[in-house]
Amino acid sequence: MAVETIRLLGAGARMNAIRILRTRGQAIAHTITDFIWHSGAMLAPIFVAVRFGHIGPWPVPAVVFMLAYGTVVSSLLDALGDNYFFISRRIGRGQLDHYLVQPQPLWRILLTEGFNPLDFWPTLVLGLALTAWSVVQLRVTVNLGWFGMLGINLLASMAVQTAFLYAWGSLAFWAPRGAEEISSAAWSLIGEVGFPLDPVPRPLRLVLVSAVPSGLLSWLPSRALLHVSGAGIVDAWLTPVAAIVLGAFALILFRLGLRHYHSTGSLRYTDHGHRR
Amino acid sequence: MVSEVAQRFVRAHLATARIAAFGPLADGPWVAFSVALRFVRVLILLAIWPTLIPPGAVVSGYRLGAVLTYSLVAEVFSSQLNVRTPIAGALWDGAIAKRFTWPMPLATQYAAEMAGDWALPMLLVSAPLLLLAPFLGVNPLPASVAHLALFLVSLVLAIAIGVAIDMAYTVLTVRIDLGPWVLNAARSVLQAICSGAWVPLALLPFHMGALFDWLPFASAASAPMRIYVGTGDPFPLLALQVVWVIVLGVAVRAAWNVSREKVALYGG
Numbered sequence: 349m350a351v352e353t354i355r356l357l358g359a360g361a362r363m364n365a366i367r368i369l370r371t372r373g374q375a376i377a378h379t380i381t382d383f384i385w386h387s388g389a390m391l392a393p394i395f396v397a398v399r400f401g402h403i404g405p406w407p408v409p410a411v412v413f414m415l416a417y418g419t420v421v422s423s424l425l426d427a428l429g430d431n432y433f434f435i436s437r438r439i440g441r442g443q444l445d446h447y448l449v450q451p452q453p454l455w456r457i458l459l460t461e462g463f464n465p466l467d468f469w470p471t472l473v474l475g476l477a478l479t480a481w482s483v484v485q486l487r488v489t490v491n492l493g494w495f496g497m498l499g500i501n502l503l504a505s506m507a508v509q510t511a512f513l514y515a516w517g518s519l520a521f522w523a524p525r526g527a528e529e530i531s532s533a534a535w536s537l538i539g540e541v542g543f544p545l546d547p548v549p550r551p552l553r554l555v556l557v558s559a560v561p562s563g564l565l566s567w568l569p570s571r572a573l574l575h576v577s578g579a580g581i582v583d584a585w586l587t588p589v590a591a592i593v594l595g596a597f598a599l600i601l602f603r604l605g606l607r608h609y610h611s612t613g614s615l616r617y618t619d620h621g622h623r624r
Numbered sequence: 625m626v627s628e629v630a631q632r633f634v635r636a637h638l639a640t641a642r643i644a645a646f647g648p649l650a651d652g653p654w655v656a657f658s659v660a661l662r663f664v665r666v667l668i669l670l671a672i673w674p675t676l677i678p679p680g681a682v683v684s685g686y687r688l689g690a691v692l693t694y695s696l697v698a699e700v701f702s703s704q705l706n707v708r709t710p711i712a713g714a715l716w717d718g719a720i721a722k723r724f725t726w727p728m729p730l731a732t733q734y735a736a737e738m739a740g741d742w743a744l745p746m747l748l749v750s751a752p753l754l755l756l757a758p759f760l761g762v763n764p765l766p767a768s769v770a771h772l773a774l775f776l777v778s779l780v781l782a783i784a785i786g787v788a789i790d791m792a793y794t795v796l797t798v799r800i801d802l803g804p805w806v807l808n809a810a811r812s813v814l815q816a817i818c819s820g821a822w823v824p825l826a827l828l829p830f831h832m833g834a835l836f837d838w839l840p841f842a843s844a845a846s847a848p849m850r851i852y853v854g855t856g857d858p859f860p861l862l863a864l865q866v867v868w869v870i871v872l873g874v875a876v877r878a879a880w881n882v883s884r885e886k887v888a889l890y891g892g
Binding site for chain 1: 657658660661667668669671674676800802806807809810812813814816817823828832
């Protein structure tokens with residue numbers, strides 16, 4: 349099982365390399381703009397932090413850590429392809445049929461399709477470099493346990509984002525036209541947080557770590573890992589627990605939708621093949 | 625005869641705007657996502673500022689109240705301060721092909737469509753935000769009645785500059801022959817930092833705002849906002865906006881005329 353998954357990931361990486369080598373100019377342009385997009389998204393909050401020396405209880409290096417952590421999460425997810433981002437479109441347009449006829453389990457196709465590790469390494473390196481810089485600046489006590497928690501939280505943040513988009517995307521099983529683009533719309537909602545949420549009123553903060561879990565993608569894990577004022581000992585486990593709960597919820601929804609799809613098929617096409 | 629042509633011109637653009645205004649309703653309840661997104665964004669900013677600027681303090685000419693007003697009103701007019709016509713998407717999906725046959729200039733027909741797109745967000749986000757402002761601890765009123773009048777003039781100029789910038793990006797997209805989202809990513813970053821639509825330019829570090837103030841991005845967003853909150857002298861700001869409207873209008877028109885033959889459509 350693992351061997352086949354790794355083989356498919358390898359095939360994705362190979363195709364990624366071939367595409368870059370065959371379209372050098374365009375590939376470079378794509379990589380540069382992706383880099384500008386991801387790194388530039390960090391700039392505005394960093395500028396505000398630099399201007400004032402802090403944002404709430406967060407000194408500048410802590411703000412940099414939070415944003416770099418978010419960049420690592422998003423670049424790793426981007427490297428895994430865009431299925432999580434477009435899952436509602438895949439379902440809504442009946443493209444799921446393309447997966448169901450393949451001699452692979454659905455989970456493996458969704459995990460490996462579009463794997464493009466060579467496109468996002470500049471952004472990933474930037475995120476990791478800024479993470480390391482801020483850890484040094486903040487004199488965080490780094491040991492194996494801390495690295496373990498960092499890794500667990502990074503995986504958990506990725507799982508939270510994927511689960512959130514799959515949960516919303518599953519609606520396309522029942523509303524294939526209306527919810528066709530709901531995953532990307534949900535992404536724009538969840539990916540908005542660029543500031544530490546400590547000063548935000550408690551009710552909104554609760555929403556941002558539960559119903560719209562933007563805060564779990566960088567703010568809450570960073571707060572726990574850096575022991576920012578107000579962070580408790582259990583905070584480092586909140587994102588992993590949330591990932592399990594949200595992941596289970598998304599899985600149940602997706603399986604229910606898939607069962608529905610198995611009985612109805614795609615409703616988007618007329619008998620003549622035109623999209624409704 | 626001339627007035628009849630002018631009337632037809634105006635009617636065609638109004639009809640385009642009217643059709644576009646009802647477009648988002650076709651998406652059904654999912655339109656609520658973008659509404660929620662904008663509320664979340666402004667609520668976070670309104671919560672952040674009081675932790676940075678103590679009451680009574682003045683930072684680079686801004687008191688806390690002025691910054692809160694700036695942030696709230698910038699969100700109210702976010703579509704107008706960050707102009708995006710649908711032309712880039714139309715280049716990619718091929719819809720622009722049909723638009724060449726419409727009896728209207730390409731830029732103004734897409735500008736009319738964009739103006740129609742503003743209607744629903746105005747109703748669902750901008751108006752409620754203004755009404756809720758006192759409950760959020762923000763005074764949404766302009767510095768004075770005169771500032772409000774000058775703000776409206778400046779906003780019209782800002783939109784004109786925004787359309788010109790949008791067309792400039794379109795020309796660039798055509799020239800380098802890449803998907804519109806490629807350039808869009810860099811553009812979003814550039815404008816988020818340089819325009820002042822998000823954070824007042826004077827509050828950027830290293831006096832970067834003093835440089836950005838002279839760029840067209842600032843004339844498309846920062847200028848009207850500074851007039852509204854009364855942190856900028858209106859007449860130099862308006863004069864610079866007029867200069868950018870003329871310069872960009874002429875330059876982008878010329879660039880489009882030599883690039884339109886290079887438009888490549890993909891469809892899909």
